[in-house]
Amino acid sequence: MPRLTSAEGERAIGRLEALDTPKAVDATFQCHISTIYRLLQRFVITGSIADAERIGRLRVTTPRQDRHIFRSHVAHPFTTAAETARTVIGTHQAPIFRQTASRRLRFRGLWNCRPAKGPVITVRHRQARLHWAQGHLNGNNVRWQNVLFSDESRVCIDHADGRVRVWRRSGYRYADNCVVENNAWGGPSLMLWGAIGHNQVLGPVIFQGLGPGPGNGVTAQRYMDQVLHPHVLPFFQAHGNWVFQHDNARPHTARATQDLLHRSGIHMMPWPALSP
Template identity: 35%
Template sequence: MQQSICETTTRTTLRRMGYNSRRPHRVPLISTTNRKKRLQFARAHQNRTVEGWKNVAWSDESRFLLRHSDGRVRIWRKQDENMYPSCLVTTVQAGGGGVMVWGMFSWHTLGPLVPIGHRLNATAYLSIVSDHVHPFMTTMYPSSDGFFQQDNAACHKARIISNWFLLHDNEFTVLKWPPQSPDLNPIEHLWDVVEWELRALDVHPTNLHQLQDAILSIWANISKECFQHLVESMPRRIKAVLKAKGGQTQY
């Protein structure tokens, strides 16, 4: 005879076995090919010190939604199983009404944060590169020893962008970046800071103009200790990718 088990009994039994209800880490789904590329990148930079990472300027785009779901998915896992594949939730870029921004920073200073009023294409990105990346890199790294990081978004890899970088390769170097590697980019954690501060506001934005103003204000007030600490975490991030053999990490 088949017996049913109540939810309370199930929860109690799971806790006795060492499991607890937790939210799963959200990570990108990494292909086998890109795992290899991530591993190659980590091996190539495993001896790079914090001093070396200070010469890198990090960049990325992010979208902040006016209204969003809290994504309260929960799973049952043991304390040491947080990075098990069965305990992860893969992510995709969010949609909906919101504000898109592009930003950059280095160990030395926060860079510009640029609102993007439409979908970022190669022409719009070229304007960002020439108007914001170029002056930042030449000012921060006058000895031409700086590296500019960007991910592999289609607009970043367009021919007009590649040609522009070639024309300026005597001023700074574009860092060869592995695909599907937000965990290696410390600017992702600055986006988290902005998101946390937005949620903590006493008065929440009610329209996109207010949201943009709030994002710009939060970005301008991120502490130096915060973004420097993120750059200083790079050797640990590299070690984590090596340990995961190119797979997901806790970052």
């Protein structure tokens, strides 16, 4: 049955004060007679029909401990909530629960997420990136218009390359329609190469002859045979004042690749190690 509103409660008390019976009052408001008795008892004891204030369960951590939990995870974000909970003694003189630590962190805006993955960046790498950026900070538009930027990208054919999620019921983890099928060697994929510049586009080029296993990826020889000779060298023969950019992947930094570019008179843009 629905609860009585404040207005209905006041009307019910008025009828009771007018010597109506609780049974008659509950029939009017279509509620259980025990509701009328509790309403009358609350009015006699407190002089009001308002619900008593509820303080809820007492917190087991102090504000100072809440700040400690938050600051420790800001300083050490890979610490688990369970590890933090074991080090915090609550007001009940026992370690707090993991769920308590998690709630304190969420209240302050920290959420448990999967970390992004990236290469190990040392101080030397950071300095090299900074020096590169400072050296190219004042470049004018004409300078950037003569740069040919290139890169490779792998495209998976039969499955997503990243993490996927599935909505399923409990106990259906290995149901046929809830399992992502994959091959031991990674499945079929395409390796593409392309380059862009000011009003210029080269590719896309699909690498041929690739497959699973060592030595079947993009090698320096394949890079020269399928990209540099048929696409890059002819472009720079027609645009001699341009600069070529590619990252520090092994096929790009191989001695054979560097010798070919040097013999062809192609100017290279320096690229810091482990740069995106």
